[in-house]
Amino acid sequence: MVVKVYGPDYASTKRVIACLIEKEIEFETVPINIFNGDTKKPEFLALQPFGVVPVIEDEDGTLFESRAIIRYCAQKYESQGTALFGKTSRERGLVEQWLEVEAHNFHPPVYNLVVNIMFSSQLGITPDPKVIEESEEKLGKVLDIYEMRLSRNKYLAGDFFSLADLSHLPFTQYLVGGVGKEYMIRGRKHVSAWWDNISNRASWKKILQL
Template identity: 50%
Template structure:
């Protein structure tokens, strides 16, 4: 029986980050839907799990946690022996972990802000019947392009962002990157030779394909 519970819809980028991590680590989990259109993420019970009223929230037999990247780190620490060693090998030492952490932070601080805005504008606003903001789209495409230029130089010398192994630093880009490609902006990856190769490799991993399948499966009623 799964002792891990994730609260939130797989369509959420932050929820899908945690799901991809759990699948890579071969950890069973239960997904509990949170109907954000009904404001369930702002209910008093949910706020006990996630004080900001955001998704995901995470719970196991030891703790409850929020913030997708913190949850992923915990999963990697707790299940260090299982699945892909996403945060460095067990006993790999602080340097090995830090080389992953610096690119995971680059994702959170440099890739995420412009790509989140683009995902909202291009993927979520149309679904929610909200008008798009062409100036915000143009501005953030420019910002994201500059970030990906740095990635392209890095990925010329390295198979993955942190080195020869797929890590949490790569995985963390999948949720926003996926929506960008679905929204017809895949060119931002494809037009950069090394980013294109990297994106093709990480986005076709079986773990991520499973997450996309979950996103495309209507929730049980």
């Protein structure tokens, strides 16, 4: 069956769609509006009890949490498309390591910037200048470590594009776009080259056109 993807318009779902395209998995999308209460309705909560996107549905059932879904697809369809876990157990370990760094070090400060700068009015919150300043500082330190890593490897997990790089696409796109902080990427030579490299993949360009 074609994989159904709920909530295609949002950043976390784009992480999933990028993976589906890289793995050459056929999919269709089901629109969900996270700002009008769709995700808090009983029919959606039956799919995702925490009331957030994305959710996917395939022949085996439904699954949520974007980074769980991308791991599931990369594993289940291991033999087709891009080898997003690398090839050896060592490479896979490094993919997992940098995927966790994305989730726990990179994502929280970028998310705070996105919420406070891009979506404050839609979310009905007042932007907090202190949170913005602290988040930029934290993110800068994370990107300094990326700069060091990427000075020795073309991609985060080594010399191959992986889930670890892919997982950065949606929120880095916000950072260089709506958040207005492209200088944080461009001010770091190797991070800048990495961003050019991963954001120019056919999969990501296709998503930007959707």
